[in-house]
Amino acid sequence: MGTMRIDGHEIPFQENDNILKAALAANIEIPYFCYHAALGSLGACRLCAVEVASVDPAQKPRVVMSCLEFARDGLSVSVSAAAARQVRQRVIEFLMINHPHDCPVCDEGGECHLQDMTVACGPPYRRYRGRKRTFTNQYLGPLVHHEMNRCITCYRCTRFYQDYALGDDLGSMRLRNEVYFGRFQDGPLTSPFAGNLVEICPTGVFTDAVFRQHFARVWDLQTAPSICPHCSVGCNTLPGARDGTLRRVRNRFHPELNRWFICDRGRYGHQYSEHPDRPLTAQVAGVKMSYREALAAAAEQIKAAGDKTGGLGSTREDLESNAMLQTLLNKLSGRFATFSDPQLETATAAAVAALQSSGGAPSLAEIEQADAALVVGDLTAHAPMMDLALRQAYRNGAKLAILHSGPCLLTRFAATTLTVAPHEIGAQLLHLNEQAATASNASNQHKKELADIATCLTTAQRPILIGVSETMSAPEIAALVQLATALGSHARLAYALPGANAYGTTLLTPTNSTNAVLEAIELGQIQTLIVMGNDPLGDARLGARWRAARQRLSTLIVLDCVATTTAEAADILLPVAAWAERGGTFVNYEGRAQGFAPVFQRAEPLPNTVEVLADLAHCLELTLPDVPAVLNNLFPGYQTPFPGTMGPSLPAPSLTMQTDTTIGTASITHPGHWQVALTSWYGDDALASYAAALVELAPAAAVLIHPTAAFKEGIEDKEQVRLRGPAGTVVLPVQLNNDVAADTIALARVTLAQLGVGHGDLLELERIL
Ligand code: SF4
Ligand code: SF4
Ligand code: FES
Numbered sequence: 001m002g003t004m005r006i007d008g009h010e011i012p013f014q015e016n017d018n019i020l021k022a023a024l025a026a027n028i029e030i031p032y033f034c035y036h037a038a039l040g041s042l043g044a045c046r047l048c049a050v051e052v053a054s055v056d057p058a059q060k061p062r063v064v065m066s067c068l069e070f071a072r073d074g075l076s077v078s079v080s081a082a083a084a085r086q087v088r089q090r091v092i093e094f095l096m097i098n099h100p101h102d103c104p105v106c107d108e109g110g111e112c113h114l115q116d117m118t119v120a121c122g123p124p125y126r127r128y129r130g131r132k133r134t135f136t137n138q139y140l141g142p143l144v145h146h147e148m149n150r151c152i153t154c155y156r157c158t159r160f161y162q163d164y165a166l167g168d169d170l171g172s173m174r175l176r177n178e179v180y181f182g183r184f185q186d187g188p189l190t191s192p193f194a195g196n197l198v199e200i201c202p203t204g205v206f207t208d209a210v211f212r213q214h215f216a217r218v219w220d221l222q223t224a225p226s227i228c229p230h231c232s233v234g235c236n237t238l239p240g241a242r243d244g245t246l247r248r249v250r251n252r253f254h255p256e257l258n259r260w261f262i263c264d265r266g267r268y269g270h271q272y273s274e275h276p277d278r279p280l281t282a283q284v285a286g287v288k289m290s291y292r293e294a295l296a297a298a299a300e301q302i303k304a305a306g307d308k309t310g311g312l313g314s315t316r317e318d319l320e321s322n323a324m325l326q327t328l329l330n331k332l333s334g335r336f337a338t339f340s341d342p343q344l345e346t347a348t349a350a351a352v353a354a355l356q357s358s359g360g361a362p363s364l365a366e367i368e369q370a371d372a373a374l375v376v377g378d379l380t381a382h383a384p385m386m387d388l389a390l391r392q393a394y395r396n397g398a399k400l401a402i403l404h405s406g407p408c409l410l411t412r413f414a415a416t417t418l419t420v421a422p423h424e425i426g427a428q429l430l431h432l433n434e435q436a437a438t439a440s441n442a443s444n445q446h447k448k449e450l451a452d453i454a455t456c457l458t459t460a461q462r463p464i465l466i467g468v469s470e471t472m473s474a475p476e477i478a479a480l481v482q483l484a485t486a487l488g489s490h491a492r493l494a495y496a497l498p499g500a501n502a503y504g505t506t507l508l509t510p511t512n513s514t515n516a517v518l519e520a521i522e523l524g525q526i527q528t529l530i531v532m533g534n535d536p537l538g539d540a541r542l543g544a545r546w547r548a549a550r551q552r553l554s555t556l557i558v559l560d561c562v563a564t565t566t567a568e569a570a571d572i573l574l575p576v577a578a579w580a581e582r583g584g585t586f587v588n589y590e591g592r593a594q595g596f597a598p599v600f601q602r603a604e605p606l607p608n609t610v611e612v613l614a615d616l617a618h619c620l621e622l623t624l625p626d627v628p629a630v631l632n633n634l635f636p637g638y639q640t641p642f643p644g645t646m647g648p649s650l651p652a653p654s655l656t657m658q659t660d661t662t663i664g665t666a667s668i669t670h671p672g673h674w675q676v677a678l679t680s681w682y683g684d685d686a687l688a689s690y691a692a693a694l695v696e697l698a699p700a701a702a703v704l705i706h707p708t709a710a711f712k713e714g715i716e717d718k719e720q721v722r723l724r725g726p727a728g729t730v731v732l733p734v735q736l737n738n739d740v741a742a743d744t745i746a747l748a749r750v751t752l753a754q755l756g757v758g759h760g761d762l763l764e765l766e767r768i769l
Contacts, residue, residue: 002073006050007080013071020048020066023079030066030079031088031117033202034154038260039164041067045154046091047117051081063087085121092122095152098133098177099203101126106150107211108204110218114152135180141188142693143195143268145209148180152203157181160200166391166413167191181205188697192384192409192682195267199251199260208248210268210693216242224597225252225644227586228266229316229579230685232497233364233385234588234647235262239270239580241600246273246580254646256363257588263384269688273578277563278690280606283573291574291607298530298572299619301555302332305528309334310517313508314533315348315499316686318584319593320627321609322505325532327630328613331622335520337513338505340536340546341758343473344498345506345514350474351467351495352506352591353655354481360649361494361590362464368392370492372460374401374432374453376425376480377468380409381680383496383589386466399460401453403428405471406677406746407704407739416452421675421741422760425472426663429479432457436486457483463491470498471678471759475663497589499686504587507652508634518542521549528555531566532609533576535686538565540678540749541758544727559609562690575606582608585641587650594647595640672766678759679704679746702735703765704746710736715767723747724764727756731768 003010004019006028013022018041023030033045048066053076063083078084096118103109135148158181161167169190173180183189189197197206221240228235228249235258238250249270251262272278282294289297302309311329313322315338322338329336339345355361367373367389380387387410394400399415402408405422420428428446435454457463465487467480477495484493497503510516520526536546543565550556550569558570561578580599587593607615610627617624624630631638637651683694703721715721717736722729723745730751740746745765747755757763 002071004071004073004075004077006077017071018067019050019069019071019075019077022071023066023077028079031121032067033113033117033152034156035067036156036159036200036260039156039159042155042159043068045152047088047121049084049087049091051078051084052076053078088121089123092118093127096122096126097128098149099152100132100149106204107207107215108150112204113202114150133177138182139186140183141194141209142696143209143264144189144197145207145212146182147205147207148182150203150205151179151181153179154202156200156202157197157206160196161191161194163395164392165191165193165196165388166395167194170194192264192380193261193388195264196251196261208267210271211248214245214247216240216247221247222600224599226580226599227500227594227596228262229500229586230265230269230688231383232500232502232589233257233383234500234586234592234594235266235385236594237262237266239599241580244600244603246270246578246600256365256646258364258385261385261388263388263682265384265682265685265688265694268693269683269685269691270580271691271693272562272687273580275562275690275692278561279563279567279573279575280604282575283570285571294572294574295612295615295619298557298574299616301528301557301572302530302616303620305526305554307333308525308527309530310520310526310528311336311530312340312517312532312534312536313338313505315339315497315502315505317505317533317609318501318586319504319631320584321532321613322501322508323630323634324610324613324624324627325530326508327624328617328622331617331624335513335517335526336510337517338509338534339514340534340539341542342512342514342518343541343758344470345509345512346474347469347472347477348497348502348506349509349511349655350477350657351469351497352503353657354477354493355495355503355589355591356652356654357657358481358484358493362492363590364389366492367464367466367494368396370398370460370462370464372399372401372456372463373466374403374457374463374483375410375466376403376429376476377471377496378404378406378408378410378680379466379468379496381682381684382468382470382498384682386494386496390466399456401456403453404739405675405741405744406679407737411739415456416449418446418449418453419739419741420446421744422471422677423675424741426476426479429476429483430663433479433483433486436483457487457491461490463487464494465491466494466496469495473760478657479663481657495589500588501586503589503591504585504593504650507587507650507655518545518549521552524552527553528557529553530557530559531570532559533561535564535566537569538753540752541756541761543753544756559612561606562687564686574612576612577606577608581606583643584608588647591650591652592647593641593650595643595645597643672764673762674745674765675743676752676757676759676761676763677740677744677746678749678752680749684749699748701732701748701751703732704735704737704740706738706740706742706744707736709740709742709744710734720768722766722768723751723755724766725755725757728754730754
């Protein structure tokens with residue numbers, strides 16, 4: 001703490017601040033390229049030159065790099081001094097020697113830091129008349145476009161990609177004037193955070209390949225503060241739209257959550273809203289109709305069904321829509337649920353109850369400060385930015401332990417990895433509990449790993465336990481809570497929940513409601529079902545049962561913005577606005593209610609889900625209270641969070657943990673059967689799986705088996721095997737993978753749906769000889 005002077009203005013600084021950081025915090029502009037608040041200083045670009053007066057009046061002032069010089073009490077700095085200005089001008093002139101003068105056609109134009117700095121500091125004309133150095137560009141996959149000639153050698157890309165995100169397939173090559181930033185060979189970037197290169201590069205070397213397909217000048221984009229709809233982290237974003245279509249998504253700074261970055265699912269998943277199959281016209285019995293006609297038909301069916309109407313909300317729909325659907329169902333005395341799989345409903349409810357009772361989940365900024373962490377499941381696929389936060393903790397020296405059943409990117413950084421079949425996860429958590437509580441030596445085949453994890457957690461000052469609720473059962477979630485309790489009050493607990501609004505939706509979900517709705521349909525007690533933003537007929541484990549139950553319904557009414565299996569089977573389809581076309585609120589994994597604003601309207605606007613529900617109520621001659629009144633009733637003291645603000649905690653009544661830690665310890669083996677582990681990847685959520693660029697990167701469908709397990713069964717790599725599940729049979733090649741547990745096969749979400757099984761279920765595997 002102290003003060004210094006910059007061009008006569010007294011400004012404060014914090015301990016260890018450099019001059020540039022302190023100046024920027026005080027809104028004083030010093031030109032710079034290579035410094036980045038997340039990456040620190042490097043001194044590569046030499047643009048941040050300032051003049052610093054010496055304490056000794058006999059000595060001349062000297063020019064220094066402001067990003068490399070610590071701020072000191074009483075320091076006198078000049079940004080405007082002629083010597084400093086001249087250095088900056090020469091730096092720009094040198095950089096522009098090789099830089100193409102293609103600003104009018106460059107896709108970075110309008111948000112290029114080099115363009116801005118050249119106008120601000122550089123000479124107005126180029127003196128150099130020789131040949132420019134040129135490079136060959138690389139194909140880096142469908143997400144990031146490469147134009148290497150624009151590089152100014154600031155090293156921000158590699159510092160982000162390698163040092164910050166811990167990726168290993170992009171780096172700097174060659175020497176001197178020939179330094180090249182790219183991959184060793186052409187090919188898609190493999191980091192789930194690669195898209196951040198687009199924002200981190202101060203020029204147009206890395207640009208958004210999806211945005212380029214249907215390019216718009218950035219100054220023509222309509223933007224508004226938004227929240228990512230693709231997972232429960234709730235990263236803050238800034239979508240940009242033009243001519244009634246969504247063109248891109250960028251990061252928006254939130255100091256406690258995503259800060260400067262987002263993951264590639266958040267950046268590129270938006271393509272779902274421009275998918276060619278997106279339903280844009282209402283349909284009744286497969287025939288296109290006007291919205292009003294379809295609405296009237298839906299109201300007629302609901303009226304006929306009366307209290308035999310059911311409703312299914314969704315974890316990917318906002319708080320407002322779910323609350324209004326619940327209110328409509330209450331008015332009709334109908335049944336309401338929000339999940340399509342009862343197991344997922346129970347596990348999510350257990351996780352939310354655990355988060356509430358543990359005093360709240362840590363923010364991403366707090367996760368970065370952990371000195372030890374236990375992760376249960378594949379965090380990268382389910383909450384990518386939580387993974388990036390843990391990578392920062394790891395860089396700071398934290399010890400990571402991973403308990404998992406299938407492929408998991410974070411194992412690369414783990415001090416201890418315990419790979420066990422899905423049904424053994426709970427038992428291992430109980431063993432860990434014993435060890436943490438009593439330092440006992442469990443007699444277990446994984447004794448060493450358990451002892452290592454227990455030691456690492458019990459000796460840590462800031463341990464964090466993170467579970468992926470989609471691949472955990474409720475008792476396993478309870479066992480993780482117990483472990484947190486055993487570690488003491490300094491231990492923090494977080495769960496990656498299944499959906500952007502899973503937390504908020506769960507608070508509206510009556511206990512065991514999914515089962516109740518499904519059984520009621522099967523018993524003929526529900527005739528008309530309203531499904532909003534959900535896909536029960538495409539559910540992995542229960543899709544076949546939902547599809548059979550659907551036959552008992554007289555009317556299936558679907559409100560959605562993607563062409564799911566359920567939307568395609570609808571009797572009445574009411575297309576609704578996608579998230580960037582409307583406002584709403586998502587409650588993230590911390591219980592933080594974050595508002596998102598409508599970014600744009602389509603040329604032919606679609607109603608949002610709340611409007612459709614209100615119109616339905618009107619047709620039914622029912623009076624629904626307005627959204628604020630409904631939410632205030634559900635959450636006393638609720639204030640609608642203003643988009644662009646930090647997002648307050650939802651004032652929610654506490655859920656009770658409905659489960660205990662009774663976990664079967666006997667291993668479940670059936671001859672010829674394997675336990676199934678879901679191998680998800682960051683692009684396969686319900687919405688992003690309609691994003692073409694992400695789909696292009698999806699791993700090829702395969703049966704992942706550990707080499708030892710495969711050897712035991714005589715199964716070879718790439719061999720075709722047949723899998724039989726309750727819903728169907730699939731033939732796929734085997735892929736040997738060291739990250740899969742024994743007795744386990746790891747399968748993609750789409751394969752699980754074809755077979756009709758979920759994570760932890762048993763499956764028959766047959767060799768095709
Ligand atoms: S590619 Fe971009 S970020 Fe990387 S060194 Fe060049 S200018 Fe800097
Ligand atoms: S971590 Fe989740 S919320 Fe954040 S950008 Fe990625 S998908 Fe979106
Ligand atoms: S920002 Fe200081 S040398 Fe680049």
